[in-house]
Amino acid sequence: MTGAPASAAGGSGATPVPRGGRLGAAAVNQAGLWNIANILTMVRLLLVPVFVLLLLHDGGADPAWRSFAWAAFAVAMITDVFDGHLARTYNLVTDFGKIADPIADKAIMGAALICLSALGDLPWWITGVILARELGITLMRFWVIRHAVIPASRGGKLKTLAQGTAAGMYVLALTGPLATFRFWVMMAAVVLTVVTGADYVRQAVVLRRRGLAAERAAALEAVAAAADTGPGTADTGVTDMEATDVVAAAAGATGGRAAGAPADSAPLADVAEPVAGARGATEAER
Incomplete structure (x- = not known):
């Protein structure tokens, strides 16, 4: 960064491109870390121990502390x-925030x-169902993240x-009809937790299958392109070694066989040597 105003750098008000390639890009990302969205996220993290201390004060029996x-x-x-609304609206999304x-x-x-x-206000099975769902969905998002991102649904x-x-209603010391009402609100939350969790699992399976199918299709296209360039190797600049590497890589991506091929068909890796040999014969003829 030169420290000069934007108008002096280019006259258009655009931020000058920092020198240093990746180092400059890293500096820009680091500078954007302390934005309002991330600050609100950190405030929420800091409120967790504060909330726990307040709720458990005096054994959780004091309505004022609750x-x-x-x-x-x-x-x-x-x-x-x-924080999420601000990050999306003002383009403040960062890796830290994610x-x-x-x-x-x-x-x-x-x-x-x-x-x-722990205070005896909420059955443990409810806590177990909700936490198991949240943890499971989080792990599942990482399972499919290389293929696609599961979007947050309305559900x-x-x-x-x-x-x-x-x-929140359980945190308050409610009695009478309100205590009964909060139980049914929690039951509704449990039902939504299970239903939306099942829907996320369905989306994850579909997205992963589509991603794997796309990878297999790309691998087969690479094999076909490598085979088609045989007679024109000298013109395209593709060497025998490169062609063999492409076929081998495609074989690894598709499990060693073409998608839809019978079980007794030859693995794609076995095609590498004939392809390289055919190219060698072509070069000898020339």
């Missing part, structure tokens, strides 16, 4: 809404559920709202 805990929980849930945001979400909700179950957003509302 009200303070509810306030901390509410602030955390509100920041969850705003990792920290879901961690903060799971941390505040998991802390609330575990503490409420998933409704699930998050239901979980936050129900957990």
Whole structure:
């Protein structure tokens, strides 16, 4: 960075391109780390231990302290809404935010559920179902991330709202009809948790199958392109070694056989040597 104003650098107001290639790009990414969206995410992370201390104060029996805990929980849930909106609206998405945001979400909700179950206010099976679903979906996203990103659905957003509302009502020391009502709100949250989880699993399986099919198709195209360039090797500049490498790589990507080929067909790796030999014969004839 030269430190000169944008107008002096180019007259158009555009940010000058920093020197240094990758180093310059890394500096820009690092400079954008401390944006409002990431700050709100960090605030939510810091609120997790504060919320736990407030909720468990005096054994969780003091309604006043539970009200303070509810306030901390509410602030955390509100920041969850705003940080994602700000990041998308103002293009503040960073690698840190992609990792920290879901961690903060799971941390505040998991802390609330575990503490409420430890206090005896919420059955452990509810906590187990919700946490198992959240952890499983998170791991599944990493399972398919090389093929596609599973988008957040409306059902998933409704699930998050239901979980936050129900957990917040359990944090408060409610009695009478409100205590009964919060139970049914939590049941609705559990149903949404299971249904949306099953839908995410379905999406993950479909996306992974499509991704693998696309990889196999690309590998077969590479094999066909390598074979078609045989007579024109001298003109295209493709060597025997390169052609063999392409075929071998394609064989590895497709499990050693062409997609849809019978079980007793020759592996794609066995095609590499004939292709290279044919090219050698062509060069000898020339």
